[in-house]
Amino acid sequence: MYQSKRLQVFEKQVKNKFNIYNGIFLNLPYRQDSNIGILIPVLYQSCREGLESGKHPREILESFFNNFTGIENEPEKIDLMFRIIQYVERQVVLYDSVEDAAFMELKSLGNYLLIKDFFNMVDNRKSWDRILEKLSGFSARIVLTAHPTQFYSPPVLDIIGTLRSLIMANRIDEIDMTLQQLGLTSLINSKKPTPLDEAKNIIYFLRNVYYNAVGELYGYIKEHAGSREFQNHNIVQLGFWPGGDRDGNPFVTAEITQQVADELRMSLFKCYYQDLKDLQLKLTFKDVEDPLNVLRDKLYNAMFNPDENLTLEEIIHPLLDVKEQLITRYHSLYLKELDYLIDKVMIFKTHFAALDIRQDNSIHRKTVAAILAKAGIISSDPDELQRGQLVELLLSGDIHADAADFDDPLIQDTIRNISRLKRIQEKNGEEGCNRYIISNAVDELSVLFVYGLFRWCGWSGQRLTFDIVPLFETMEGMKSAEATMQKLFSIPAYRDHIAQRGEKQTIMLGFSDGTKDGGYLMANWSIFKTKETLTSVCDQHNIKAIFFDGRGGPPARGGGKTHRFYAAQSDKIANHEIQLTIQGQTITSTYATHEKFIHNCEQLLTAGLANSISGKVHTISAEFRQLMEELAQLSFEKYSALKAHDKFIPYLEQKSTLRFYDKTNIGSRPGKRNATKKLEFTDLRAISFVGSWSQLKQNVPGYFGTGTAIQRLVDDGKLDALKRLYREVPFFKALVQNSMMSLSKTNFNLTSYMREEAEFKDIWQILNDEYVLSVKMLLLISDSKELMEEEPVSRESIKMREQIALPLLVIQQYALQKISGSEEYREAYEKLVTRSLYGNINAGRNSA
CATH class of the missing domain: 3.20.20 (TIM Barrel)
Structure with a gap:
């Protein structure tokens, strides 16, 4: 029932709202030629119907140019495609904002185990002693990395935040203005970011989201623990890789690592300084003013001077002294607010992440x-x-x-x-x-x-x-x-x-x-x-x-x-x-x-x-372990055969966007681990490897071999056992449902033209056949009628995002086809492919 209600809310708060605001966006006159906004829905319809009817991207776009634009010369076609990409990228940003605005309402209808529910379970089972012992040592560490798979700069993130707030309040006029701002704001980097740039982009989230969110979550846990003593400031920890991860990145040096460490510390002190400044507006009492002023001055100096060394003791001791004063002399006035800051200092100390x-x-x-x-x-x-x-x-x-x-x-x-x-x-x-x-x-x-x-x-x-x-x-x-x-x-x-x-x-x-x-x-x-x-x-x-x-x-x-x-x-x-x-x-x-x-x-x-x-434990029986072993081995054999195919690497090099990742200004690391001319499988970075399959809408690493493995066991009479494996082993069910997500983002119609190419038709057919078989087998063992049947809201979100990005994907494939046959405009088409990478990956952000 709750899934049905959530789907209704999604339709109303996400799908319908996006269509309304998208209509406003596509009609904004911020370009000299305002008909791009009119052409994009037409192009989407042409792409969808064309691919479904078996047309190739080249046929679809040539027909679109001839029937709807009147453009005949190549430079104008290329220019139009660039401008379409720019529009579609911003549609993705708008969709992100709308979906984020609906998050809390959708969350309220979800079947989630929250902290308060967890503590209710503890109360009901009268097991506080055991759980407090577990809570005192348990933690979740979220380690933020700088992998180049998301390209929003801080100004664009600010626009998304503004749009989210305005959409929640339905303030149409201001949404109109902010969409105009979005249309005129660059979404891409003008040059490759340095590791320090990458670090600063992630620190944006530390300062603007995580600093207060971690503090609030800690306070929430402490409050719901009731009168019981809870003192685990490490229950949520933040880790940080930008500036420290030098694996295959020659641009991360000892100097960079030191600079990033300084940036983390000084950014944290800016947060402490602002909190202290706000707190001083309330703590106006004689005996606490001086110690707080001294601390504030120390924080101010440390905020801008990387050589200024301010220890945890120098921060926390004045706050604890003030706390004592509030309790003994000032009726504990604003004690809760002071405790909130003390807890944050104990969580983040002097390092932030x-x-x-x-x-x-x-x-x-x-x-x-x-x-x-x-x-x-x-x-x-x-x-x-x-x-x-x-x-x-x-x-x-x-x-x-x-x-x-x-x-x-x-x-x-x-x-x-x-x-x-x-x-x-x-x-x-x-x-x-x-x-x-x-x-x-x-x-x-x-x-x-x-x-x-x-x-x-x-x-x-x-x-x-x-x-x-x-x-x-x-x-x-x-x-x-x-x-x-x-x-x-x-x-x-x-x-x-x-x-x-x-x-x-x-x-x-x-x-x-x-x-x-x-x-x-x-x-x-x-x-x-x-x-x-x-x-x-x-x-x-x-x-x-x-x-x-x-x-x-x-x-x-x-x-x-x-x-x-x-x-x-x-x-x-x-x-x-x-x-x-x-x-x-x-x-x-x-x-x-x-x-x-x-x-x-x-x-x-x-x-x-x-x-x-x-007291629930997930024990996997010997029978189910044997099934998992057989599935894994059969899948591995199928995948290994694919990797051994003599066209596997050439297919990735020539038919995907693999070689274009290194041309984008999205990350500081080189596109492959070694600078050898010939591409070897071991040189491939997982990011560009997985990303290239994603851009092709083939998503091979997310399912390949699964269909063959299941089919073999079904043929051996093990269908009932596989269905029980899905129902009774949460680990296997999680694998299947995650694989369904990959399959939901797959669209072989986009590359069906490859089945006619002498060099690559065989490997394309292998990939397509395994996709079809994997969908069939996963639906069979899960007793589902469609992929992601148990996650309708995520499924519909993926459909919306794939719909928005479809024109980009078709343009990308069109450009890839044109590169080999258009020497005069080769460079322009290569730039078109590179440019199309951004929006496609941002559109697929709901992968986790």
């Missing part, structure tokens, strides 16, 4: 080799040493590394960065930067290289105040993860390090490269099993396993509905904390507003805590 450092294992190995060669211990390769000798050098070797001793810029920066991390901790606090993540970890040396580098770069003989976090992201990495951790925990020096770090080991498992490497089902199942295995390994050594998930955004990158994913973990997976990465488009779709942030944080927390109170 914890800056993670990340680098690839190969860079650490290269740096270790250079240092050992410089010391005369080897000639060039660490393998010259016996493994035991190498381990001993990393653990206790008396070696000093100085960046100035090396010529290679990457080696210099690796040493310089590790050497300077202590300085960041001194200014931002230890919690402000205390994790070093190792991409492509393969064995115990991957971790010990970093341990050794810290020792050699100035930490020798001192407590290492960093968690070393291996990231197992490939199939091979996950297979070796158990042996890797067992060997590490058996090394006394490393085991002592874990003891110093609170008997916790954080382990990251990467969905993005996992799905690229092993395909959708195999990657997800492998990560699930690896978590179970590593939980057992950690339990054997009395260590808490903390899993950090590189979830990205869309299901094709291991994302999807986050709370559904965490609520579906098995009883064999450690559940001490929830940690996950959130990338660009997921930031704006799921965490961009105050209300959305609080709601989705609540969902994360209740997903992690609910099983603790209900």
Whole structure:
């Protein structure tokens, strides 16, 4: 019933309102030729009907030009397509605003487990003692990344916020004015952002959304805990990758990392300063004015001076002293407001968000080799040493590394960065930067290289105040993860390090490269099993396993509905904390507003805590595990055969937008990991890989192999077992529903012209057949009549977004077709393809 009501509200508050405001927008006279707004609905209709009838993008657009525009020459056609793209991009912005405006009403009709519901469950079961113990140590860490998958600048985000407020209030005249502003505001960067630019764009959300939202959520939890003492300021934590993530990004240097750390700290002090300024309007009492003025002056100085070092104690002690004065002398007047600020200071301390450092294992190995060669211990390769000798050098070797001793810029920066991390901790606090993540970890040396580098770069003989976090992201990495951790925990020096770090080991498992490497089902199942295995390994050594998930955004990158994913973990997976990465488009779709942030944080927390109170555990039987194993293996074989197809890489290079990602001004990282001329599969970044399939509307990493795997088991007489697997195993149901989301965004009609091309018709047909089969099989085992049947509002939102973006997609395919046959206008068509990337990805933001 609630789904039906929510769908009615969606129709009224989102679909209908968008159509009304879109009508206003398309008729705004902010261009010299006002008929673009008239042409766009006509173009959409031509695209939809043309694709459904089997026409190719080239046919559709040529017919459109001839029948509706009167344009005959190529430059005018290209110019018109550019202007259509600009309009459609802004339609996407408008739709974002309308959908955000309806969020609270739709949320009120949703079937969600909120914090207040969770506490009601605790009351009913009289289990406060157990749940308070869990609450005191549990946390959700949301790690913000700078992956180039969302392109709204702060001015555009401000416009979206303004539109959202105006739409909620139905202020038509001001909406009209703001839409005109939107039409004249650039949506793209004029140049590639630096890592510092990317950091500042994410800090926009920290200052404008998360600072108050986290504080409010903490206060809400504290209030609903009633008279019971609740004191866990880490229950919601923020992590930060821009400026610290140097994996494949030569533009992230030690200097950049320091600048970003300073920016985080100074931005936080600006928030504290404003809060204190507002509070002083109420705390006008004689004995509290002076200490607050002194604190305010210190914050002011620290806001603009990166060398000004203001400690947590210098901030919190005056506030606690004022609190004592309010209680003893001023009738606790405005005590609640003061407590609110004190709690925020205890949450964010002096760092705002914890800056993670990340680098690839190969860079650490290269740096270790250079240092050992410089010391005369080897000639060039660490393998010259016996493994035991190498381990001993990393653990206790008396070696000093100085960046100035090396010529290679990457080696210099690796040493310089590790050497300077202590300085960041001194200014931002230890919690402000205390994790070093190792991409492509393969064995115990991957971790010990970093341990050794810290020792050699100035930490020798001192407590290492960093968690070393291996990231197992490939199939091979996950297979070796158990042996890797067992060997590490058996090394006394490393085991002592874990003891110093609170008997916790954080382990990251990467969905993005996992799905690229092993395909959708195999990657997800492998990560699930690896978590179970590593939980057992950690339990054997009395260590808490903390899993950090590189979830990205869309299901094709291991994302999807986050709370559904965490609520579906098995009883064999450690559940001490929830940690996950959130990338660009997921930031704006799921965490961009105050209300959305609080709601989705609540969902994360209740997903992690609910099983603790209900006593419900997700146990997967041996029968179902065998089914999952068979599905994963069959799917992997199908996906591996696709990767081995001799046209797989050429198809991506020539028929998708892969080669154009690097031409966009959307991210600081190069488009591929290595600068080799020939594209190798291992060079592909998950973002551009998944993004290219998304632009093609084929979404291969989000389902490929699933249909074949299910069909094989159905043919073996296992349909009933598969249906029970879907009904009874939440993890499998979550996989299926997330895959349905990918399939819902797939449209092979857009590229059906490829079935006529001699070189690529076979691989296109393979992809199309697997799509058709996957839809059929998922509907079969879920007993559904249509994809996303259980999520009608999300389904309709996707339909609306796909509808808005359809003209962009057709223009993009038209331009791709024209590039190979139009030397004179090749550059213009390449720019057209590049330009079309922005709106298409923004339109697909509701991936999680």
